[in-house]
Amino acid sequence: MDKTGTKIAMKTPLVEMDGDEMTRVIWRMIKEDLLLPYIDLRTEYYDLGLPHRDETDDQVTADSAEAAKKYGVAVKCATITPNDARVKEYGLKKMYKSPNGTIRAALDGTVFRAPILVKGIEPYVRSWKKPITLARHAYGDIYRNTELRVPGPGRAELVFTGADGHEVRQPVFDFAEAGVIQGMHNRDSSIESFARACFRYAISVREDLWFSTKDTISKIYDGRFRDVFQSLYEREYREEMDRIGTKYFYTLIDDAVARVIRSEGGFVWALKNYDGDVMSDMMAAAFGSLAMMTSILVSPDGVYEYEAAHGTVQRHYYKYQKGEPTSTNSVATIYAWTGALRKRGELDAIPELIRFADALDAAVLETIESGRMTGDLASISTIPDAKVLGTEEFILAVRDTLERKL
Template identity: 65%
Template sequence: MEKIQMNVPLVEMDGDEMTRVIWQQIKDILLVPYIDLKTVYFDLGLKKRDETEDRITVEAAEATKKYGVAVKCATITPNAQRVEEYNLKQMWKSPNGTIRAILDGTVFRAPIIVKNVKPFVKTWERPITIARHAYGDIYRNVELKVEQKGKAELVFTGEDGQVVKEVIHNFGGPGILMGMHNLDGSVESFARACFSYALDQSQDLWFSTKDTISKKYDHTFKDIFQEVYDREYKDQFDAKGIEYFYTLIDDAVARVIRSSGGFIWACKNYDGDVMSDMVATAFGSLAMMTSVLVSPQGHYEYEAAHGTVTRHYYQHLKGQETSTNPVATLFAWTGALRKRGELDKLKDLVRFANTLEKAATDTIEQGVMTKDLALLAEGEKVVVNTRQFLEEINARLIKMI
């Protein structure tokens, strides 16, 4: 067949360890034979980030702003052990955190559904998408360990010199303190990204915080969401026949567990971190999750929701066979290709991305899968290694196109 053409390239961000190996296999087996694949390539492997003093991560994020759609492989966020292992100049920050900050983006994660991997919550029939705010709160906190009696105060000194103080606690002995912050502008961007994504997906949007306890911090999130919705999105939601509503997070959890799915659940940063893992585990596996970072300006960065699968990589280096699930990485590619096709009005590219995803889920539903899924799936199963799994997908893809 003639290869599908692309007009505008994707921003391609390569990664680390086993996912880097899988990344190339996906391209070789499932993409390059069918698409005249155009990408602007950035190597975000740890060695290259160290070599460029992490400038390459910033350049990749800026390129995403320029071209509009990116696809990213899983990368290492180094700890002390990784600094020693890779002989790094310093303990570089998370590439995901850097990219999120530059794009001012919101992370949307949703499970990939296959019929023979049943959710642990029996009522869930459709995917639940978690929209996670990616700025501030506990992830930019300041902490202090208190060793003696004393008074802790929250102090703000205005640009005009005015000082505002609130007593946090009068300590009668040792304890701990933590300060958190967020920005109205970031919360507005979060809200717009959520509302825009809900319209794009034609799904209801839920938002939850704990404003009954946090009457200023969390209540500000609630107020900003409502203001942005009423001012900019209500008419569009009404026209689409979809709903936005706010509820307390404890009420949201109860609603989610009793629901059939098929909606977007917007959460503050920490809540989204926890709830996305809960939803992923209840649906089956982090290796069966889509993840896309969406900016309020309409830039998209697709990635796998899991790590670099270090243990399998060390086995791979020894020449041992590995059965690593590539589905999340594959769906990062298909998500980016579909969005590129939608933006550029390339129906063949959109159709190919959809067909490739169907080939992947059909392969699993027909009992051929990697080891991790075999532990979860019902019915008869054939366990294969990663390359064999990709080739099985390709065999079905050939028949479908």
């Protein structure tokens, strides 16, 4: 609310992408307890819960991505990417692709993930003093792959047919038995968009940019990423990075992992799609909790999609369904909402909305630092006598802190 007690008005809707399981439960609690009492919330709603994706043959996911392009800002709940077990559990028509992968491909964006630092939750890596932001390429690799089960002996080939009809063939493997094949691709334009986004972000936060891959093994595929980054750096970004006192360097991903562990943090680490997926979870856990990692998808034309970096908290959801108590960390999901609201306020020139987002972020941190937190944080906190709160108890505690701040 503003100073007169009136709910904060919005000019343009957010694109709201609802999700699955325990995060869907948390999503509703956040809206009811932390947002709707203070904001005249305007959203264009898309239900990306797995049952509705199945009902629409996943068209709803594509529609939500188009809506994000239209309105410029989206906020997304965690969603299930089904495997065989999920197909059976939900009675799905087929095994749908990752909704995050579909949205990333549609927006051709880069994902920036960073830990939420709070006093009393110390990183497991003692040398880390500053956040490490992971920049994950959001297109291609195994998320857009083609797979084939090889039934028996035979030759596998990689075939490219040009627009002029010219054909290039390359042997993959001569199978003497059954096996599997996987084909991946990427596009020069997407790699370049990724590299530009990484350089611009690193410059904006005045931090060094690291990029790592495995070009000693994948000489053409990974080598193309390395060459695009180096070319852009030399042509467009070296001079500015030198001026502000930051640097760019490339190293192999195994060397980068060792360097990251020995570092004090405070840099942007750019990674290909799968590498970024894995390392962001590692980074989140090492900084304290998977539920303490923000995730922002930024497209080349300025579309922003905010979400938590973690999954749907399946184990807690099964307990919730049975009526058993849960203590699920909602911090990253709250930060997804505040990030989207803050960006909406910036784009639409609504300072009250920006101040509210800042106040809610601060209320979350103050609540934890006062010793009230969910079980995952209490188990690693250095705050004496930390009190474990249930899922909604924590959200209500944040609301109490927010009320005092407002």
